[in-house]
Amino acid sequence: MSLARKLTPSAMPDDVTPQMVKKIDKICAANRGKAGALIPVLQQVQEVVGYLPIAVQERIAEKLGVPGHDVYGVTTFYSFFSMKPRGRHVIRVCMGTACYVRGGKEVLERLERHLDVPVDTTTEDRRFTLEQVRCLGACGVAPVVVVDEDNHRKVMADKIVDLVEQYQ
Amino acid sequence: MAKLSISDLAQIKQRASSTFQLRSGQEPVDIKGHKHLLICGGTGCHAAGSQTVRDALRDEIAAKGLADRVSVVETGCNGFCAMGPVMVVYPEGTFYVNLETKHVPQLVQEHLIEGQPVEKLLFKDPKSKQFIPLMMEIPFFANQQLIALRNRGLIDAESIDEYIARDGYTGLAKALGEMTPDDIIEEVKTSGLRGRGGAGFPTGLKWQFCQKTPGQEKFVLCNADEGDPGAFMDRSILEADPHSVVEGMTIAAKAIGANAGYVYCRAEYPLAVNRLQLAIDQAREYGLLGQDILGTGFSFDLSIYQGAGAFVCGEETALMRSIEGKRGMPRPRPPFPAVAGLWNKPTVLNNVETWANVPQIITKGGAWYASIGTETSKGTKVFALTGHVNNIGLVEVPMGTPLKTIIYDIGGGMPKKHRKFKAVQLGGPSGGCVPAEHIDLPCDYEEIAKVGAIMGSGGMIVMDDSTCMVDMARFFMDFVQEESCGKCTPCREGTRRMLQILEKITEGNGEDGDIETLEELAEMIKESALCGLGQTGPNPVLSTLRYFRDEYEAHIYDKKCPAKGCAALLEFQVDPDKCKKCGLCAKNCPVQAITWQKKEVAVIHRDKCIECKTCLENCKFDAIY
Known part of the structure; x- marks a missing residue:
């Protein structure tokens, strides 16, 4: 028996639509053979799908013509890539030093209690993903919380619940 | 738009001259009023x-x-x-x-x-x-001297003409039109410019190493992976004056003989990426990037590479691995990037602030730049002043400016009257805390290193006496641990072990011998880790131990947190002798765990208390313990 056992490909999760797969293939086709293309490809695919489940990674490996372990290795190395589905809204609490000393930690703790999930997870209804981020460079207006694309400045713990509740 | 020649630059400058007369406080006749x-x-x-x-x-x-x-x-x-x-x-x-x-x-x-x-x-x-x-x-603005930030707040960041009008691309024109590669390197060496990313390596020397390495293909890189928490000067420069980085890199490309370059920028900085991309497009349109720049026959082009969230990619060899599309893990040096860098080709890498200084050095001369600063540290440095200080923001001052001037004259001192200045953290996770006793310290590379911190990228976080130094050390160790790439054992395992001990101490479970173990581990990691991240990672612990050992001891032996920062070591009781019966604690408690009536001492009900410390933050009389 050959040592190189052919693995069956993982099943594509239901939330990855055929249109998305088509887009993935298109992104890969545009980058195949380009040196250093893997990270930009993963960034673009995550924008399309929202996350990078194993089946998507396998697809990228096949279409780019790179080993699957390289794709997995890079996906798990960088914090921007997620293998789990994310919420409709992503809350990112800055935990840079300036935000930390001005109350960022308390903001994060309040959110964990309010949403009833630990950091780096998604609420069951997939409304929110709670993340911490290492310094957004907006230290002048610390503590900073980013919800989706909106930067919120000087967010104190007692204001944070009202703030995130505006996002449905 | 046709490609520009050197004389076109002067014309653009001429056209905009009244605009900048107006912005320098004059009233030019043609646009009076x-x-x-x-x-x-x-x-x-x-x-x-x-x-x-x-x-x-x-x-x-x-x-x-x-x-x-x-x-x-x-x-x-x-x-x-x-x-x-x-x-x-x-x-x-x-x-x-x-x-x-x-x-x-x-x-x-x-x-x-x-x-x-x-x-x-x-x-x-x-x-x-x-x-x-x-x-x-x-005072915040009056006491600064701007070189890297000279165009901040003064030009439309999205207009290349306004950059040109402020002497933009004059340095490039001079470098391409009048100078040989050796002249450029000599000028930068004369200036005494050292790397602003942290290590402070002489920039001209780095370029010279790369220039002397034979190779058909070479690269110029910009490190815009500004990861040190609390530092934001690179973001600011890219948002306010992106052309200064493009110009600086192009000058270096001429000096070392490179035709391609990359800016590696954090994905956390979307606005900086957009503005830089716009600047690159505009420069291409004007023929300031691309083939035959300014008609001099020299060609160079730039692209942006966005990071994906890994602090270690700020380390130069890791950054290059990341551009190659791999896991961003460092490799041992030598060979240095000047010999074998990106795709194993000779490469010069400098950070954003360093690049922003280069056009000025070429335009005004290395001797002018070297006239500013101290004996060993020339020019200016941008500090990101944050934390417990009144005027928060970016501060550019000559090297050697005392800490006191920055924190008190420019920063305006502490915002809370009842709080005292305790320490300032310099250099982020690789740096250390400088205590109040060294407030007169002149800020240059050598002086800061003497007191156990580093210049680093210029993060300057002011802390008042409500900050627990053990918790601060834990915060940075948590950061280093989380960001350790895992390639070498001392950093991967050693920082984890140090973090566990620090967590134990801040949770009130510290034991005799913990401090000694921390010191032993710290020394070992410093000596044996593969890259700068691990080698400097223990610094925040060592520097807090050096100046605030008594705080560690109070946590371990007395089970007390003197700064009242560690919730596990607080009793959440009101001291009736100190309480002024103002009720601020009760009014601000988010879970109504405090009862208070006029003229009476407040009472905290522990069964409802969630230990969020809001009461401590609101008490002006230090009455809660």
Whole structure:
């Protein structure tokens, strides 16, 4: 028996639509053979799908013509890539030093209690993903919380619940 | 647009000369009576709503029929983020802070039509409580000397013509038209410029190593992976003056013989990426990037590579691995990147602030730059002043400026009257804390290293006496541990072990011998880790142990946190002797766990208390323990 056992490909999760797969293939086709293309490809695919489940990674490996372990290795190395589905809204609490000393930690703790999930997870209804981020460079207006694309400045713990509740 | 020649640059500059006369406070005859409103469009001010204020201003100005003589210009980051949105009105130089759309009609009517500044929107000095109308009279700005940040708040960050009008691309024209590669390197060596990313390696020498390495293909890289928490000068430069980085890199490309370059930028900085991309596109259109730049026969092009969230990619060899599309893990040096860098080709890598200094050095000469600063550290340094300080923002001062000047004269001291200055953290996770006793320390590479910190990228986090130094050390160790790439054992396992001990101490379970174990581990990791991240990672622990050992001991032996920062070591009781019965604790408690009545000492009910410390933050009398 050959040592190189052919693995069956993982099943594509239901939330990855055929249109998305088509887009993935298109992104890969545009980058195949380009040196250093893997990270930009993963960034673009995550924008399309929202996350990078194993089946998507396998697809990228096949279409780019790179080993699957390289794709997995890079996906798990960088914090921007997620293998789990994310919420409709992503809350990112800055935990840079300036935000930390001005109350960022308390903001994060309040959110964990309010949403009833630990950091780096998604609420069951997939409304929110709670993340911490290492310094957004907006230290002048610390503590900073980013919800989706909106930067919120000087967010104190007692204001944070009202703030995130505006996002449905 | 046709490609520019060197003489075209002078013409663009000539065309815009009255604009910049106006913005330097003069009243040029051809645009007499005109006003320029420069509103900040950096990340901090955007978060504060500067874009809606900008639009409201434009609408109101148009509605009042002032559009022909009043223009609103969106600049990059002005550096005074905490007061945002900020705006400067030229030619007077009136500085407005905390603007909101509701202020716009009054501002237009009183200032632009009647000529009277709106007092309530001016900057109020936190010490004297006086309004200071003019930007250059505000101590925060008056005490700075700008080289890397020279265009901040003064030009439209998205206009290449405005950059050119401020002597932009003059250095490039000189480097390409009049200088040999050796001349360029000699000039940079004369300037004494050292790497602003942290390590402080002489820039000219680095270029020379790369120039001397034979190779057909070489690269110029910019490190914009500004990961040190609490540092934001690179973001600010890219948002406010992206062309200065493009120009600096192109000059180096000529010096070392490179034709391609990359800017590796954090994905956390979307605005910086957009502005830089725009700058690159504009430079290409003008023939300042691409083939045959300025008709001199030299070719160079640039692209942006976005990071994906890994602090270790700020380390040079890891950064190059990341551009190659791999896991961003460092490799041992030598060979150094100047010999074998990106794709194993000779490569020069400098950080954003370093690049922003280069055009000025070429334009004005290395000797001019070397006349600023100290014996070993030349020029200026940008510090990101944050934390417990009144004026938060970016501060550019000559090397050797005392800490005291930065924190008190520019920063305006501590914001809470009942709090005292305790320490300042320099250099982020690789640096250390400088305690109050060294407040007169001149800030240059060598002096900062002597007290156990590093210059680093220039993060300067001021901490008052409510900050627990053991918790601070734990915070940084948590950071280093999380960001350790896992390649070498000392960093991967050693930092984890150090973090566990620090967590144990802050949770009140510290034991005799913990401090010694921390010291032993720290020394071992410093000596044996593969890259700068691990080698410097224990510094925050060592420096807090050096100056605040008693705080560690109080945690371990007395089970007390002297700064009252560690919730596990607090009893959440009110000291009746210190309580002034003001009720602020009860009013601010988020879970109504405190009862209080007028003229009575407050009572904290532990069964309801969630230990969030809101009461401690609100108590002005240090009465909760």
